[in-house]
Each structure stands twice: as C-alpha cells, then as structure tokens.
Amino acid sequence: MSNDGGGFRWFSGIIATIISGVVVYYLTEGRNPQPPQSNSEPLGISQGTPPSPPTKPTPPVTRTPRPTPQPSPSSEIALVSSRGINYTKLRDLLAQGKWKEADQETTDLLLRVSNRQKEGWLREEDVKNLSCEDLRTMDKLWVAHSQGKFGFSVQREIYQSLGGTSEYNNDVYRKFGDRVGWRVKDVERYYSDVTFDQKAQSGHLPRVERCGGGLGCSRRGRRVLWWRVAGGDVLSSECPL
Known part of the structure; x- marks a missing residue:
C-alpha cells in the first residue's frame, strides 16, 4: 500500500508542476502574444520611402524665329522730282489703300508738275513737257x-498689247477701255463709276480725269489726255518707266 501511495504522490506532483507551468506561461505571455518576426515584407506593403517614378525627359523648347521686318513697298522708292514736288502724300494714300484719294492726288500732281493748278486742266504742250522723273516716281508708287x-x-x-502706238487710235482706245474696265457694254463709264478698289481690273487706275488737249471736257478730251500721259506721247522710249 505504501508503495502505491508514494507512486501516486509522485505522479500527482509531476502533473501539478506541468499545470502550474502552463498557468504561469499563460499569465505572462499568453495575454500579449507577439507576432512572429519575419525578415520578409508582407505582399503589397513596402517599408521606407517608395522609389520615385522615372522622370520623363523634358521636350526641347522650340523657338520660332521672329520674321525679319520687311521694308514697305515704297520705302525703297526714291521720291525724285525735277520740279521740287513732294510725293509723300501720294505715297501715304497708296499705302493706306485710299485709291480714290490717291487718284485725285495724282491728277493734282500732274497739274503741279505742269504748273497748271490755277487753270485746272492740261494743254497738249503741257502733257508733252511732263517731267519723266516725276512720272516715273508716280508710276513706281502706284x-x-x-x-x-x-x-x-x-x-x-x-x-501696246492691243496694237496701240504713238499715234492715237480711237478703236484701240476703246479696246483698252474694255480691257481695264473703263467701258461697259460699249459705253464709257463716268468717273463716279470708277472702281476704287484693288479688285478692279489690271490697269484700271490711275484714271487721269482732267479736261485737256484743247478739246474741252468732252469724253474725247479725257481720252486724248490719258493717251498722251500713259499711252503714247510721254511714256515712249524717250521716257521709259
């Protein structure tokens, strides 16, 4: 009996020791379990500062070169006059596209060149004696x-392309009038019907509109005056433009 009681006590002591150890572990460690340490990082979570995204190369700045300022059409034209005439006003009117005012200024300049402002019209001899230099200046500006x-x-x-020569020909003049828009349906247009616009036919301006040639203010008088200025007498080989 004694041996059996000792063995039982020995076995009970072992069991009590195990149980007390478990209780102590639970009281000290079990309530605050520590997560297992691992050298690997969880998926989807990075530690520290994330790497910067690759920097896109800055496209080169394209600079459009500024256009070189171009001289105005008349800036290179010498305003030459053998009569001391100032052509600044004509130049400025043409530069502004004021075609009617420029046409009237051209007529006034022809009178000034001929010293006929007072009379207001040109005689045959006045037209024949017009200065080539002055006509050339007016023409270049236009x-x-x-x-x-x-x-x-x-x-x-x-x-001249229509057969015009230094001899006045009324038939050639009529063809010319049709070509440049001075005649419509065989009827010569009045000055009030002139198209003062760059959309007009080539050669439409200037329209010399002054009586002259000893023919009074008739249409024929205006035709002869124009022909002497632009068609035959003056703008011949002796006065090239």
Whole structure:
C-alpha cells in the first residue's frame, strides 16, 4: 500500500508542476502574444520611402524665329522730282489703300508738275513737257502698292498689247477701255463709276480725269489726255518707266 501511495504522490506532483507551468506561461505571455518576426515584407506593403517614378525627359523648347521686318513697298522708292514736288502724300494714300484719294492726288500732281493748278486742266504742250522723273516716281508708287496691278506703265503695256502706238487710235482706245474696265457694254463709264478698289481690273487706275488737249471736257478730251500721259506721247522710249 505504501508503495502505491508514494507512486501516486509522485505522479500527482509531476502533473501539478506541468499545470502550474502552463498557468504561469499563460499569465505572462499568453495575454500579449507577439507576432512572429519575419525578415520578409508582407505582399503589397513596402517599408521606407517608395522609389520615385522615372522622370520623363523634358521636350526641347522650340523657338520660332521672329520674321525679319520687311521694308514697305515704297520705302525703297526714291521720291525724285525735277520740279521740287513732294510725293509723300501720294505715297501715304497708296499705302493706306485710299485709291480714290490717291487718284485725285495724282491728277493734282500732274497739274503741279505742269504748273497748271490755277487753270485746272492740261494743254497738249503741257502733257508733252511732263517731267519723266516725276512720272516715273508716280508710276513706281502706284505699281508698288498695288502689287503690279495699277500704274501708268501697266496701262501702257496693256495699250501696246492691243496694237496701240504713238499715234492715237480711237478703236484701240476703246479696246483698252474694255480691257481695264473703263467701258461697259460699249459705253464709257463716268468717273463716279470708277472702281476704287484693288479688285478692279489690271490697269484700271490711275484714271487721269482732267479736261485737256484743247478739246474741252468732252469724253474725247479725257481720252486724248490719258493717251498722251500713259499711252503714247510721254511714256515712249524717250521716257521709259
């Protein structure tokens, strides 16, 4: 019996020791369990500062070169006059596209060059004695500001292409009038019907509108005056433009 009681006590002591150890572990560690340490990082979570995204290369700055300022059409034209005439006003009117005012200024300049402002019209001898230098200056200004569409030299070229010569020919003049828009349906247009616009036909301007040639203010008088200025007498080989 004694041996059996000792064995039982020995076995009970072992069991009590195990149980007390478990209780102590639970009281000290079990209530605050520590997560297992791992050297690997959980998926989807990075530690520390995330790497910067790759920097996109900055596209090169393209600088559009500024256009070189171009001189105005008349800036290179010398305003030459053998009569001491100032052509600044005509130049400015043409530069502003004021075609009617420029046409009237051209007529006034022809009178000034001929010293006929008081009379207001030109005689045959006045037209024949017009200064080539002054006519050339007026013509260059007209041609430059109209991009080659208007001017005495443009009118002369058209007139000569129709068979015009230094001898006045009424039939050739009529053809010329049809070509440049001075005649419509065989009827000569009045000055009030002139198209003062760059959309007009080539050679439409300038329209010399003064009586002269000893023919009074008739239409024929105006035709002869124009022909002497732009068609034959003056703008001949002796006065090239």
